[in-house]
Amino acid sequence: xxxxxxxxxxxxxxxxxxxxxxxxxxxxxxxxxxxxxxxxxxxxxxxxxxxxxxxxxxxxxxxxxxxxxxxxxxxxxxxxxxxxxxxxxxxxxxxxxxxxxxxxxxxxxxxxxxxxxxxxxxxxxxxxxxxxxxxxxxxxxxxxxxxxxxxxxxxxxxxxxxxxxxxxxxxxxxxxxxxxxxxxxxxxxxxxxxxxxxxxxxxxxxxxxxxxxxxxxxxxxxxxxxxxxxxxxxxxxxxxxxxxxxxxxxxxxxxxxxxxxxxxxxxxxxxxxxxxxxxxxxxxxxxxxxxxxxxxxxxxxxxxxxxxxxxxxxxxxxxxxxxxxxxxxxxxxxxxxxxxxxxxxxxxxxxxxxxxxxxxxxxxxxxxxxxxxxxxxxxxxxxxxxxxxxxxxxxxxxxxxxxxxxxxxxxxxxxxxxxxxxxxxxxxxxxxxxxxxxxxxxxxxxxxxxxxx
Numbered sequence: 001x002x003x004x005x006x007x008x009x010x011x012x013x014x015x016x017x018x019x020x021x022x023x024x025x026x027x028x029x030x031x032x033x034x035x036x037x038x039x040x041x042x043x044x045x046x047x048x049x050x051x052x053x054x055x056x057x058x059x060x061x062x063x064x065x066x067x068x069x070x071x072x073x074x075x076x077x078x079x080x081x082x083x084x085x086x087x088x089x090x091x092x093x094x095x096x097x098x099x100x101x102x103x104x105x106x107x108x109x110x111x112x113x114x115x116x117x118x119x120x121x122x123x124x125x126x127x128x129x130x131x132x133x134x135x136x137x138x139x140x141x142x143x144x145x146x147x148x149x150x151x152x153x154x155x156x157x158x159x160x161x162x163x164x165x166x167x168x169x170x171x172x173x174x175x176x177x178x179x180x181x182x183x184x185x186x187x188x189x190x191x192x193x194x195x196x197x198x199x200x201x202x203x204x205x206x207x208x209x210x211x212x213x214x215x216x217x218x219x220x221x222x223x224x225x226x227x228x229x230x231x232x233x234x235x236x237x238x239x240x241x242x243x244x245x246x247x248x249x250x251x252x253x254x255x256x257x258x259x260x261x262x263x264x265x266x267x268x269x270x271x272x273x274x275x276x277x278x279x280x281x282x283x284x285x286x287x288x289x290x291x292x293x294x295x296x297x298x299x300x301x302x303x304x305x306x307x308x309x310x311x312x313x314x315x316x317x318x319x320x321x322x323x324x325x326x327x328x329x330x331x332x333x334x335x336x337x338x339x340x341x342x343x344x345x346x347x348x349x350x351x352x353x354x355x356x357x358x359x360x361x362x363x364x365x366x367x368x369x370x371x372x373x374x375x376x377x378x379x380x381x382x383x384x385x386x387x388x389x390x391x392x393x394x395x396x397x398x399x400x401x402x403x404x405x406x407x408x409x410x411x412x413x414x415x416x417x418x419x420x421x422x423x424x425x426x427x428x429x430x431x432x433x434x435x436x437x438x439x440x441x442x443x444x445x446x447x448x449x450x451x452x453x
Contacts, residue, residue: 002322002323004042004044004321004322005322005323007042007044007322008039008044008318008319008322008324011035011038011039011315011318012035012315012318012319012358012362014031014035015031015032015035015315016358016359016362016401018030018031019031019032019359019404019407020359020401020407022407022411027304028304028308028404028407029304029305029307029308029311032307032308032311032312032315033307033308033311035311035314035315036310036311036312036314036315039314039315039318040314044318044321044322045314045317045318045321049317053310053313053314053317054310056167056170056171056313057167057306057309057310057313058272058306058310059166059270059271059272060163060166060167060271060272060309061163061305061306061309061310062272062275062276062306063160063166063271063272063275064114064116064117064163064166064305065301065302065303065305065306066272066275066276066278066279067112067113067114067117067275067278067279068113068114068116068117068120068301068302068305069279069282069283069297069301070113070254070257070278070279070282071113071117071120071121072296072297072300072301073250073279073282073283073286073297074250074251074254074282075121076286076292076296077242077243077246077247077250077286077290078242078247079247079251080121080124080125080128081128081242082242082247083105083125084125084128084129084132085132087101087102087105087125087129088129088132088133088211091133091210092212093209093210093211093212094209094210095206095207095208095209095210096203096206096207098129098133098143098206098210099142099143099146099199099202099206100199102122102126102129102143102146102147103146103147103150103195103198105122105125105147106118106122106126106147106148106150106151106154107150107151107154107191109121109122109151110151110152110154110155110161111154111157111158111161111258112254112255112258113161114155114160114161114162114163115151115152115154115155115161115162115393115403115405116163116404116405116408118151118154118405119148119151119152119405119406119408119409119412120408120412122147122151123144123147123148123409123412123413124412124416126143126144126147127140127144127416127418130143130144132211133210133211134210134211135210137418137419139205139208140418141205141420141424142198142202142205142206143206144413144418144420145198145420145424145425145428146195146198146199146202148405148406148409149194149198149397149428149429149432150191150194150195150198151405152393152396152397152403152405152406152409153187153190153191153194153393153394153397153436154191155393155405156183156187156190156191156389156390156393156394156440157180157183157184157187157188157191158176158179158180158183158184159174159176159179159180159183160176160258160261160271162389162393163305163309163361164360164361164364164365164392165179165364165389165393166271167309167313167365168364168365168368168385168388168389171368171369171372171385172368172371172372172381172382172385173378173382174382174385175265175266176261176262176265176271177262177265177266179386180262181452182382182383182386182444182447182448182452183386183389183444185443185447186386186390186440186441186443186444186446186447186448187389187390187393187394187440187443187444189439189440189443190390190394190436190437190439190440190443191394191436193432193435193436193439193440194394194397194432194433194436197431197432197435197436198428198432201428201431201432243289243290246285246286246289246290249285250282250285250286253278253281253282253285254278254282256278257274257275257277257278260274261274261275283297312361312362312365313365315362316362316365316366316369319362319366320366320369324366325366325369325370325373326373328350328366328367328370329370329373329374332346332347332350332370333370333374333375336371336374336376336380336384337374337375337376337380340379340380340383340384340445340448340449341445343376343380343383343384343387344383344384344386344387344441344444344445345387345441345445346384346387347367347371347384347385347387347388347391348387348388348390348391348395348437348440348441348444349391349395349437349441350367350391351363351364351367351387351388351389351390351391351392351395351396352391352392352395352396352398352437354366354367354391355391355392355395355396355402355403356395356396356398356399356401356402357401358401359396359401359402359403359404360392360393360396360402360403360404361404363392363396364388364389364392367385367388367391367392368385368388371384371385371388379448379453383444383445383448386444386448387441387444390437390440390441390444391437391441394433394436394437394440395433395437397429397433398426398429398430398433398434399422399425399426399429400422400425
Protein backbone atom coordinates (compact mmCIF):
# COMPACT_ATOMS: atom_id res chain seq x y z
CA UNK A 1 0.00 0.00 0.00
CA UNK A 2 1.17 3.52 -0.82
CA UNK A 3 2.76 5.09 2.31
CA UNK A 4 0.97 8.42 1.81
CA UNK A 5 -2.35 6.60 1.43
CA UNK A 6 -1.73 4.69 4.66
CA UNK A 7 -0.86 7.91 6.50
CA UNK A 8 -3.98 9.63 5.18
CA UNK A 9 -6.29 6.79 6.16
CA UNK A 10 -4.89 6.78 9.71
CA UNK A 11 -5.04 10.59 10.01
CA UNK A 12 -8.55 10.77 8.59
CA UNK A 13 -9.87 7.96 10.81
CA UNK A 14 -8.40 9.53 13.97
CA UNK A 15 -9.73 12.96 13.01
CA UNK A 16 -13.29 11.69 12.56
CA UNK A 17 -13.09 9.75 15.85
CA UNK A 18 -11.96 12.84 17.77
CA UNK A 19 -14.60 15.06 16.11
CA UNK A 20 -17.33 12.66 17.26
CA UNK A 21 -15.80 11.86 20.65
CA UNK A 22 -14.72 15.40 21.59
CA UNK A 23 -12.74 14.35 24.72
CA UNK A 24 -12.73 17.00 27.47
CA UNK A 25 -15.24 18.95 25.35
CA UNK A 26 -12.58 20.04 22.83
CA UNK A 27 -13.71 22.10 19.86
CA UNK A 28 -14.05 20.19 16.58
CA UNK A 29 -11.52 22.54 14.95
CA UNK A 30 -8.70 21.22 17.17
CA UNK A 31 -8.44 17.66 15.76
CA UNK A 32 -8.94 18.93 12.19
CA UNK A 33 -6.23 21.59 12.66
CA UNK A 34 -3.74 19.06 14.06
CA UNK A 35 -4.52 16.69 11.19
CA UNK A 36 -4.09 19.49 8.61
CA UNK A 37 -0.71 20.45 10.09
CA UNK A 38 0.52 16.84 9.94
CA UNK A 39 -0.66 16.51 6.33
CA UNK A 40 1.16 19.72 5.37
CA UNK A 41 4.34 18.63 7.19
CA UNK A 42 4.27 15.25 5.41
CA UNK A 43 3.96 17.06 2.08
CA UNK A 44 0.79 15.20 1.10
CA UNK A 45 -0.74 18.61 0.40
CA UNK A 46 1.89 21.04 -0.91
CA UNK A 47 2.12 24.56 0.54
CA UNK A 48 1.37 25.92 -2.92
CA UNK A 49 -2.26 24.78 -2.49
CA UNK A 50 -2.83 26.78 0.70
CA UNK A 51 -4.00 29.99 -0.97
CA UNK A 52 -6.24 28.02 -3.32
CA UNK A 53 -7.86 26.19 -0.41
CA UNK A 54 -8.38 29.42 1.53
CA UNK A 55 -10.05 31.03 -1.49
CA UNK A 56 -12.45 28.08 -1.79
CA UNK A 57 -13.55 27.94 1.86
CA UNK A 58 -13.31 31.54 3.06
CA UNK A 59 -16.41 32.95 1.35
CA UNK A 60 -18.70 30.14 2.48
CA UNK A 61 -17.30 30.19 6.03
CA UNK A 62 -17.74 33.96 6.34
CA UNK A 63 -21.34 33.67 5.08
CA UNK A 64 -22.20 31.03 7.68
CA UNK A 65 -20.36 32.95 10.41
CA UNK A 66 -22.17 36.19 9.58
CA UNK A 67 -25.57 34.53 9.76
CA UNK A 68 -24.69 33.11 13.18
CA UNK A 69 -23.66 36.62 14.31
CA UNK A 70 -27.10 37.83 13.20
CA UNK A 71 -28.73 35.06 15.24
CA UNK A 72 -26.74 36.12 18.33
CA UNK A 73 -28.02 39.69 17.97
CA UNK A 74 -31.60 38.42 17.55
CA UNK A 75 -31.23 36.34 20.70
CA UNK A 76 -30.06 39.39 22.65
CA UNK A 77 -33.12 41.45 21.63
CA UNK A 78 -35.58 38.79 22.77
CA UNK A 79 -36.16 36.60 19.72
CA UNK A 80 -35.76 33.32 21.62
CA UNK A 81 -38.19 34.42 24.33
CA UNK A 82 -40.69 35.70 21.77
CA UNK A 83 -40.52 32.45 19.75
CA UNK A 84 -40.86 30.18 22.80
CA UNK A 85 -43.80 32.09 24.23
CA UNK A 86 -45.62 32.25 20.90
CA UNK A 87 -45.11 28.54 20.28
CA UNK A 88 -46.61 27.86 23.70
CA UNK A 89 -49.56 30.19 23.10
CA UNK A 90 -50.33 29.00 19.56
CA UNK A 91 -50.33 25.35 20.61
CA UNK A 92 -53.44 26.25 22.64
CA UNK A 93 -53.23 23.11 24.73
CA UNK A 94 -52.73 20.73 21.76
CA UNK A 95 -49.64 18.53 21.56
CA UNK A 96 -50.30 17.97 17.85
CA UNK A 97 -50.40 21.69 17.07
CA UNK A 98 -47.21 22.12 19.07
CA UNK A 99 -45.53 19.43 16.94
CA UNK A 100 -46.32 21.19 13.66
CA UNK A 101 -45.37 24.64 14.95
CA UNK A 102 -42.03 23.39 16.26
CA UNK A 103 -41.16 21.71 12.97
CA UNK A 104 -42.18 24.81 11.00
CA UNK A 105 -39.94 26.92 13.22
CA UNK A 106 -36.98 24.57 12.70
CA UNK A 107 -37.49 24.52 8.94
CA UNK A 108 -37.66 28.32 8.68
CA UNK A 109 -34.66 28.80 10.96
CA UNK A 110 -32.50 26.66 8.68
CA UNK A 111 -33.70 28.51 5.60
CA UNK A 112 -32.97 31.89 7.18
CA UNK A 113 -29.71 30.93 8.87
CA UNK A 114 -28.07 27.51 8.32
CA UNK A 115 -28.37 23.97 9.63
CA UNK A 116 -25.77 24.27 12.40
CA UNK A 117 -27.00 27.70 13.44
CA UNK A 118 -30.59 26.47 13.35
CA UNK A 119 -29.79 23.61 15.71
CA UNK A 120 -28.03 25.96 18.12
CA UNK A 121 -30.96 28.42 17.99
CA UNK A 122 -33.99 26.14 17.95
CA UNK A 123 -32.92 23.50 20.48
CA UNK A 124 -32.90 25.97 23.42
CA UNK A 125 -36.17 27.48 22.12
CA UNK A 126 -37.83 24.04 22.01
CA UNK A 127 -36.51 23.06 25.45
CA UNK A 128 -37.70 26.39 26.85
CA UNK A 129 -41.13 25.94 25.26
CA UNK A 130 -41.55 22.37 26.50
CA UNK A 131 -40.50 23.38 30.00
CA UNK A 132 -42.92 26.32 29.87
CA UNK A 133 -45.69 23.84 29.06
CA UNK A 134 -44.56 21.52 31.88
CA UNK A 135 -43.95 18.44 29.72
CA UNK A 136 -42.29 15.46 31.36
CA UNK A 137 -38.80 14.37 30.12
CA UNK A 138 -40.08 11.44 28.01
CA UNK A 139 -42.77 13.67 26.47
CA UNK A 140 -40.12 16.10 25.21
CA UNK A 141 -38.25 13.58 23.03
CA UNK A 142 -40.68 13.49 20.03
CA UNK A 143 -40.56 17.28 19.70
CA UNK A 144 -36.80 17.52 20.14
CA UNK A 145 -35.81 14.75 17.73
CA UNK A 146 -38.38 15.85 15.12
CA UNK A 147 -37.13 19.42 15.25
CA UNK A 148 -33.51 18.31 14.90
CA UNK A 149 -34.16 16.08 11.89
CA UNK A 150 -36.25 18.70 10.10
CA UNK A 151 -33.75 21.48 10.85
CA UNK A 152 -30.87 19.42 9.43
CA UNK A 153 -32.72 18.11 6.36
CA UNK A 154 -33.95 21.65 5.59
CA UNK A 155 -30.41 22.63 4.59
CA UNK A 156 -30.93 20.85 1.24
CA UNK A 157 -33.50 23.14 -0.50
CA UNK A 158 -31.22 26.20 -0.80
CA UNK A 159 -27.44 26.09 -1.10
CA UNK A 160 -26.75 28.90 1.35
CA UNK A 161 -28.07 26.91 4.34
CA UNK A 162 -25.12 24.54 4.54
CA UNK A 163 -21.37 25.15 4.70
CA UNK A 164 -20.52 22.11 2.56
CA UNK A 165 -23.13 23.01 -0.06
CA UNK A 166 -21.76 26.55 -0.39
CA UNK A 167 -18.18 25.36 -0.81
CA UNK A 168 -19.06 22.70 -3.36
CA UNK A 169 -21.27 24.97 -5.51
CA UNK A 170 -18.22 26.67 -6.98
CA UNK A 171 -16.68 23.36 -7.98
CA UNK A 172 -19.59 22.26 -10.20
CA UNK A 173 -20.39 25.67 -11.69
CA UNK A 174 -23.77 26.28 -10.03
CA UNK A 175 -24.97 29.57 -8.59
CA UNK A 176 -27.55 29.85 -5.79
CA UNK A 177 -30.47 30.51 -8.14
CA UNK A 178 -29.70 27.53 -10.41
CA UNK A 179 -29.24 25.33 -7.35
CA UNK A 180 -32.60 26.39 -5.87
CA UNK A 181 -34.40 25.95 -9.21
CA UNK A 182 -33.22 22.35 -9.52
CA UNK A 183 -33.17 21.37 -5.86
CA UNK A 184 -35.97 23.08 -3.95
CA UNK A 185 -38.86 20.88 -5.09
CA UNK A 186 -37.10 17.47 -4.88
CA UNK A 187 -35.55 18.14 -1.50
CA UNK A 188 -38.84 19.49 -0.14
CA UNK A 189 -40.37 16.12 -0.99
CA UNK A 190 -37.80 14.56 1.32
CA UNK A 191 -38.29 17.13 4.08
CA UNK A 192 -42.07 16.69 3.82
CA UNK A 193 -41.75 12.91 3.92
CA UNK A 194 -39.56 13.11 7.03
CA UNK A 195 -42.03 15.41 8.79
CA UNK A 196 -45.12 13.35 7.94
CA UNK A 197 -43.36 10.10 8.86
CA UNK A 198 -42.31 11.61 12.19
CA UNK A 199 -45.90 12.70 12.85
CA UNK A 200 -47.30 9.20 12.33
CA UNK A 201 -44.45 7.64 14.29
CA UNK A 202 -45.04 9.91 17.28
CA UNK A 203 -48.79 10.46 16.89
CA UNK A 204 -49.66 8.52 20.05
CA UNK A 205 -47.00 10.35 22.08
CA UNK A 206 -47.95 13.85 20.93
CA UNK A 207 -51.73 13.39 21.15
CA UNK A 208 -51.68 14.96 24.58
CA UNK A 209 -53.06 18.02 26.27
CA UNK A 210 -50.42 20.52 27.25
CA UNK A 211 -50.58 23.56 29.49
CA UNK A 212 -52.48 26.43 27.91
CA UNK A 213 -51.19 29.99 27.63
CA UNK A 214 -54.09 32.11 26.50
CA UNK A 215 -54.32 35.35 24.63
CA UNK A 216 -52.03 37.58 22.65
CA UNK A 217 -51.09 39.43 25.83
CA UNK A 218 -48.84 36.53 26.71
CA UNK A 219 -46.91 36.73 23.49
CA UNK A 220 -46.82 40.47 23.04
CA UNK A 221 -48.17 42.84 25.64
CA UNK A 222 -46.42 41.20 28.56
CA UNK A 223 -43.03 41.88 27.02
CA UNK A 224 -43.96 45.32 25.82
CA UNK A 225 -44.89 46.46 29.28
CA UNK A 226 -42.17 44.48 30.98
CA UNK A 227 -44.72 42.77 33.22
CA UNK A 228 -44.70 39.07 33.80
CA UNK A 229 -47.37 37.67 31.47
CA UNK A 230 -47.37 34.10 32.77
CA UNK A 231 -46.23 32.57 36.05
CA UNK A 232 -44.06 30.01 34.24
CA UNK A 233 -41.96 32.62 32.44
CA UNK A 234 -38.48 33.09 33.92
CA UNK A 235 -37.98 36.22 36.01
CA UNK A 236 -35.49 37.77 33.61
CA UNK A 237 -38.23 38.11 30.99
CA UNK A 238 -39.89 40.64 33.28
CA UNK A 239 -36.70 42.64 33.46
CA UNK A 240 -35.97 42.77 29.72
CA UNK A 241 -38.97 44.07 27.74
CA UNK A 242 -38.75 43.77 23.98
CA UNK A 243 -38.38 46.92 21.89
CA UNK A 244 -40.84 45.96 19.14
CA UNK A 245 -39.74 48.63 16.66
CA UNK A 246 -36.16 47.39 16.85
CA UNK A 247 -37.35 43.78 16.83
CA UNK A 248 -39.31 44.20 13.59
CA UNK A 249 -36.51 46.20 11.97
CA UNK A 250 -33.94 43.50 12.75
CA UNK A 251 -36.19 40.69 11.49
CA UNK A 252 -36.80 42.71 8.31
CA UNK A 253 -33.05 43.10 7.76
CA UNK A 254 -32.47 39.36 8.17
CA UNK A 255 -35.18 38.59 5.60
CA UNK A 256 -33.82 41.22 3.20
CA UNK A 257 -30.29 39.86 3.47
CA UNK A 258 -31.49 36.33 2.77
CA UNK A 259 -33.37 37.50 -0.33
CA UNK A 260 -30.32 39.49 -1.48
CA UNK A 261 -28.27 36.30 -1.77
CA UNK A 262 -30.46 35.27 -4.70
CA UNK A 263 -31.08 38.72 -6.16
CA UNK A 264 -27.36 39.53 -6.31
CA UNK A 265 -26.24 36.10 -7.56
CA UNK A 266 -26.73 36.92 -11.30
CA UNK A 267 -24.29 39.85 -10.89
CA UNK A 268 -21.65 37.55 -9.45
CA UNK A 269 -21.66 39.22 -6.02
CA UNK A 270 -20.43 36.66 -3.44
CA UNK A 271 -22.84 35.74 -0.64
CA UNK A 272 -20.36 36.80 2.04
CA UNK A 273 -20.72 40.51 1.19
CA UNK A 274 -24.45 40.93 1.90
CA UNK A 275 -24.04 38.57 4.89
CA UNK A 276 -21.35 40.80 6.39
CA UNK A 277 -23.45 43.92 5.72
CA UNK A 278 -26.43 42.33 7.48
CA UNK A 279 -24.41 41.35 10.54
CA UNK A 280 -22.88 44.84 10.83
CA UNK A 281 -26.29 46.53 10.43
CA UNK A 282 -27.82 44.48 13.23
CA UNK A 283 -24.88 45.21 15.54
CA UNK A 284 -25.12 48.97 14.80
CA UNK A 285 -28.91 49.07 15.31
CA UNK A 286 -28.61 47.25 18.61
CA UNK A 287 -25.87 49.59 19.77
CA UNK A 288 -27.91 52.66 18.77
CA UNK A 289 -31.10 51.43 20.46
CA UNK A 290 -29.67 49.66 23.51
CA UNK A 291 -26.09 50.89 23.73
CA UNK A 292 -24.93 47.24 23.71
CA UNK A 293 -21.40 46.67 22.45
CA UNK A 294 -20.01 43.69 20.57
CA UNK A 295 -18.48 41.69 23.42
CA UNK A 296 -21.29 39.12 23.47
CA UNK A 297 -20.94 38.69 19.70
CA UNK A 298 -17.17 38.26 19.99
CA UNK A 299 -17.55 35.70 22.78
CA UNK A 300 -20.44 33.65 21.33
CA UNK A 301 -19.49 33.65 17.63
CA UNK A 302 -17.94 30.36 16.50
CA UNK A 303 -14.83 31.91 14.98
CA UNK A 304 -13.32 28.46 14.82
CA UNK A 305 -15.60 27.72 11.85
CA UNK A 306 -13.02 29.37 9.55
CA UNK A 307 -10.26 27.17 10.94
CA UNK A 308 -12.48 24.09 10.88
CA UNK A 309 -13.49 24.56 7.24
CA UNK A 310 -9.93 25.31 6.13
CA UNK A 311 -8.44 22.37 8.03
CA UNK A 312 -11.13 19.97 6.82
CA UNK A 313 -10.51 21.00 3.25
CA UNK A 314 -6.75 20.37 3.67
CA UNK A 315 -7.71 16.86 4.80
CA UNK A 316 -9.95 16.44 1.77
CA UNK A 317 -7.18 17.62 -0.54
CA UNK A 318 -4.93 15.06 1.14
CA UNK A 319 -7.41 12.23 0.48
CA UNK A 320 -7.80 13.48 -3.08
CA UNK A 321 -4.02 13.56 -3.63
CA UNK A 322 -3.48 9.99 -2.37
CA UNK A 323 -6.14 8.53 -4.66
CA UNK A 324 -9.48 8.48 -2.81
CA UNK A 325 -11.31 10.30 -5.61
CA UNK A 326 -9.57 8.13 -8.20
CA UNK A 327 -10.90 5.05 -6.40
CA UNK A 328 -14.45 6.43 -6.50
CA UNK A 329 -14.06 7.31 -10.19
CA UNK A 330 -12.79 3.81 -11.03
CA UNK A 331 -15.60 2.12 -9.13
CA UNK A 332 -18.54 4.30 -10.14
CA UNK A 333 -17.47 6.61 -12.98
CA UNK A 334 -18.75 4.49 -15.89
CA UNK A 335 -22.12 3.82 -14.23
CA UNK A 336 -22.61 7.46 -13.23
CA UNK A 337 -21.95 8.58 -16.81
CA UNK A 338 -24.55 6.25 -18.33
CA UNK A 339 -27.69 8.12 -17.37
CA UNK A 340 -28.83 10.95 -15.05
CA UNK A 341 -30.94 8.44 -13.07
CA UNK A 342 -27.83 6.32 -12.42
CA UNK A 343 -25.84 9.43 -11.55
CA UNK A 344 -28.38 10.65 -9.01
CA UNK A 345 -28.98 7.34 -7.24
CA UNK A 346 -25.38 6.09 -7.23
CA UNK A 347 -23.97 9.33 -5.85
CA UNK A 348 -26.89 9.86 -3.46
CA UNK A 349 -26.57 6.41 -1.91
CA UNK A 350 -22.74 6.55 -1.93
CA UNK A 351 -22.83 9.87 -0.06
CA UNK A 352 -25.36 8.46 2.39
CA UNK A 353 -22.97 5.62 3.24
CA UNK A 354 -19.87 7.84 3.38
CA UNK A 355 -21.62 10.52 5.45
CA UNK A 356 -22.83 8.07 8.07
CA UNK A 357 -19.37 6.53 8.32
CA UNK A 358 -17.22 9.65 8.35
CA UNK A 359 -19.50 12.76 8.55
CA UNK A 360 -21.12 14.60 5.66
CA UNK A 361 -18.74 17.57 5.39
CA UNK A 362 -15.69 15.63 4.17
CA UNK A 363 -17.93 13.19 2.30
CA UNK A 364 -19.66 15.75 0.07
CA UNK A 365 -16.32 17.36 -0.72
CA UNK A 366 -14.77 14.02 -1.71
CA UNK A 367 -17.83 13.14 -3.77
CA UNK A 368 -17.88 16.51 -5.51
CA UNK A 369 -14.18 16.35 -6.41
CA UNK A 370 -14.73 12.84 -7.81
CA UNK A 371 -17.70 13.97 -9.90
CA UNK A 372 -15.67 16.88 -11.27
CA UNK A 373 -13.05 14.47 -12.61
CA UNK A 374 -15.40 11.84 -14.08
CA UNK A 375 -15.51 13.60 -17.45
CA UNK A 376 -19.30 14.01 -17.31
CA UNK A 377 -21.33 16.40 -19.42
CA UNK A 378 -22.51 19.51 -17.52
CA UNK A 379 -26.09 18.30 -16.98
CA UNK A 380 -25.06 14.90 -15.61
CA UNK A 381 -22.35 16.44 -13.45
CA UNK A 382 -24.79 18.87 -11.87
CA UNK A 383 -27.52 16.31 -11.13
CA UNK A 384 -24.90 13.92 -9.75
CA UNK A 385 -23.75 16.71 -7.44
CA UNK A 386 -27.34 17.39 -6.35
CA UNK A 387 -27.72 13.66 -5.63
CA UNK A 388 -24.57 14.14 -3.52
CA UNK A 389 -26.30 16.89 -1.55
CA UNK A 390 -29.43 14.83 -0.88
CA UNK A 391 -27.29 11.96 0.37
CA UNK A 392 -25.20 14.23 2.58
CA UNK A 393 -28.10 16.36 3.92
CA UNK A 394 -30.92 13.80 4.21
CA UNK A 395 -29.30 10.36 3.98
CA UNK A 396 -26.68 11.40 6.55
CA UNK A 397 -29.38 11.60 9.24
CA UNK A 398 -29.38 7.82 9.75
CA UNK A 399 -26.60 7.98 12.36
CA UNK A 400 -25.77 10.78 14.84
CA UNK A 401 -22.24 11.05 13.42
CA UNK A 402 -23.60 11.84 9.97
CA UNK A 403 -23.72 15.61 10.40
CA UNK A 404 -22.03 18.18 12.58
CA UNK A 405 -25.48 19.66 13.29
CA UNK A 406 -26.68 16.37 14.84
CA UNK A 407 -23.55 16.14 16.98
CA UNK A 408 -24.15 19.73 18.14
CA UNK A 409 -27.76 18.82 18.93
CA UNK A 410 -26.81 15.87 21.12
CA UNK A 411 -24.18 17.99 22.84
CA UNK A 412 -26.79 20.70 23.54
CA UNK A 413 -29.24 18.16 24.96
CA UNK A 414 -26.57 16.92 27.37
CA UNK A 415 -26.05 20.49 28.59
CA UNK A 416 -29.74 20.52 29.55
CA UNK A 417 -29.50 17.04 31.14
CA UNK A 418 -31.74 15.47 28.49
CA UNK A 419 -30.81 11.88 27.68
CA UNK A 420 -30.43 10.90 24.01
CA UNK A 421 -28.68 7.65 23.13
CA UNK A 422 -28.08 5.93 19.80
CA UNK A 423 -30.89 3.44 20.43
CA UNK A 424 -33.53 6.17 20.74
CA UNK A 425 -32.13 7.98 17.72
CA UNK A 426 -31.91 4.92 15.44
CA UNK A 427 -35.45 3.75 16.25
CA UNK A 428 -36.64 6.99 14.68
CA UNK A 429 -34.21 7.50 11.79
CA UNK A 430 -34.40 3.93 10.45
CA UNK A 431 -38.14 4.49 10.09
CA UNK A 432 -38.16 7.94 8.49
CA UNK A 433 -34.88 8.48 6.59
CA UNK A 434 -34.66 5.69 3.93
CA UNK A 435 -38.06 6.43 2.35
CA UNK A 436 -37.39 10.17 2.42
CA UNK A 437 -34.00 9.68 0.77
CA UNK A 438 -35.41 7.54 -2.06
CA UNK A 439 -38.33 9.94 -2.61
CA UNK A 440 -35.98 12.94 -2.86
CA UNK A 441 -33.58 11.20 -5.24
CA UNK A 442 -36.39 10.06 -7.52
CA UNK A 443 -38.00 13.49 -7.30
CA UNK A 444 -34.69 15.06 -8.35
CA UNK A 445 -34.56 12.84 -11.43
CA UNK A 446 -38.16 13.60 -12.48
CA UNK A 447 -37.89 17.33 -11.73
CA UNK A 448 -34.60 17.95 -13.53
CA UNK A 449 -35.39 15.64 -16.48
CA UNK A 450 -38.92 16.78 -17.28
CA UNK A 451 -39.15 20.31 -15.89
CA UNK A 452 -35.65 21.85 -15.85
CA UNK A 453 -33.53 20.47 -18.70
